[in-house]
Amino acid sequence: MHPNDPSLRSFIDVSPDSDFPIQNLPYGVFSTESTLSRRVCVAIGDFVLDLHALQSAGLIGPADVFSEPTINAFMALGPKIWSATRARISELLRHNNPVLRDDASLRARALFARSEARLHLPIRVSGFTDFYSSRDHATNVGTMFRDKENALSPNWLHIPIGYNGRASTVVVSGTKIRRPLGQTKRPFDSTPSHGPCLRLDFELEIGTVIGQPSAMGTTLSEQQAEAMIFGFVLLNDWSARDIQQWEYVPLGPFQAKAFATSVGPWVVTREALEPFRVHGPTQSPEPLPYLHQTGANNYDIALDVTLRGSEMQVPANICSTNFKQMYWSPIQQLVHHASSGCAMEVGDLLGSGTISGPGPKERGSMLELSWNGTDPIKLAPSVERSFLNDGDSLTIWGHCSGACYKIGFGGVEGTIVPSM
Missing domain, CATH: 3.90.850.10 (Fumarylacetoacetase-like, C-terminal domain)
Known part of the structure; x- marks a missing residue:
């Protein structure tokens, strides 16, 4: 199914009024009090999903561009990688996919309440x-x-x-x-x-x-x-x-x-x-x-x-x-x-x-x-x-x-x- 399919549902409960359903998955950069280093994430409902954690677990690739303090390195990989990565993140977040849904240890490392995340400037602005x-x-x-x-x-x-x-x-x-x-x-x-x-x-x-x-x-x-x-x-x-x-x-x-x-x-x-x-x-x-x-x-x-x-x-x-x-x-x-x-x-x-x-x-x-x-x-x-x-x-x-x-x-x- 295409990541834009309106019938898609996430295993994470997302309010119909949320800006961040599974069809969105916007990119940002965050840190937390426990981990001050900045890394790339996407928003899903009231949570942020740490893409560096997913990459470290071998679930997304092709390279670790998600431990960077901006999304520039990821953007530089080009449209085919953008599309493939978004499709893979969507797949991992779907209600019927057990890979992330049923892995409590990985969820603890990768999912953070948005209220606990400090959001940073997502891009290094060239001009x-x-x-x-x-x-x-x-x-x-x-x-x-x-x-x-x-x-x-x-x-x-x-x-x-x-x-x-x-x-x-x-x-x-x-x-x-x-x-x-x-x-x-x-x-x-x-x-x-x-x-x-x-x-x-x-x-x-x-x-x-x-x-x-x-x-x-x-x-x-x-x-x-x-x-x-x-x-x-x-x-x-x-x-x-x-x-x-x-x-x-x-x-x-x-x-x-x-x-x-x-x-x-x-x-x-x-x-x-x-x-x-x-x-x-x-x-x-x-x-x-x-x-x-x-x-x-x-x-x-x-x-x-x-x-x-x-x-x-x-x-x-x-x-x-x-x-x-x-x-x-x-x-x-x-x-x-x-x-x-x-x-x-x-x-x-x-x-x-x-x-x-x-x-x-x-x-x-x-x-x-x-x-x-x-x-x-x-x-x-x-x-x-x-x-x-x-x-x-x-x-x-x-x-x-x-x-x-x-x-x-x-x-x-x-x-x-x-x-x-």
Whole structure:
């Protein structure tokens, strides 16, 4: 049976509401109090399965890449190994397979409650590129800062716009986010000043994890790009709007985006998301031939954002949207990235850009939700926000809905702490 078969059941009890049924098996990296060394795992229900323990027992192979502190060495083995390994893990976890189910000693070495596991950054990020691929987001921002008739720049419908970010400040969910310092200039000031960001924002994104390299000087076809994609993570590219507004001319964002990017601890494989592939919006004008795509290269991923203000006990949902609405697909982003001959590496991370939909509640940033601070959003009877305050905790959630199960990403959370 294929690992995506909706009839599959695990010997581990998995709630129908769990993000991690046997059809998912996302990859992560964990440690425990008793074993501080990091190793590769998959999530199943409320547990993590230590793949190094399975490899040591001779149950999975072909090489011990699972004692590594990231999944990069495993990704480097290529798509055939990815698929075979996922199929073998699925087989070992099935309700009618006694190999792991009936071996109490092995289960004690390989299965850990997720509550007891410390999750780490799952990949060694080789490079980070952030795109700008939601038409609704780009239209909202363009309307705010230009005008409705000229909301999209002339190149936007022809090219996946992006910029190179900082791999050094990509951090795992749960890492505190320090309010950045930067240079700003308010409209009524004659000179700029340096100090804490006053308009701190989030950006709801999906990150594409590249698992195979391409050589410098070569280009990619649609099919080659697809084969290079290992999986996807939830991503929050934190943004300092006031710093960005002053610095972005003429070369784009710099310090406004360099201070932190949060990713979820679980990389959901491309293969697990296969049943949820959909066609994206109609692209008009038709892209140039190198960006033409024949496949359904978007994904039906429901996304939510919750915000717990520093004075709140219970978070409020501030955004609900869907990844399927993105104008430029992950494959088009990767094809374009390599189109100049740019070399791609194992561990490269491509941010989708802010994911927004057409409705007011579908806007994937505070900038849009509060319409640049002119219309604060209400979190609770006496709590409003235009941008993020110190002590605020923001979480992005994502999942695909299947037949009697869902493929989830867990969440990616960050809490704002004061600047130095």
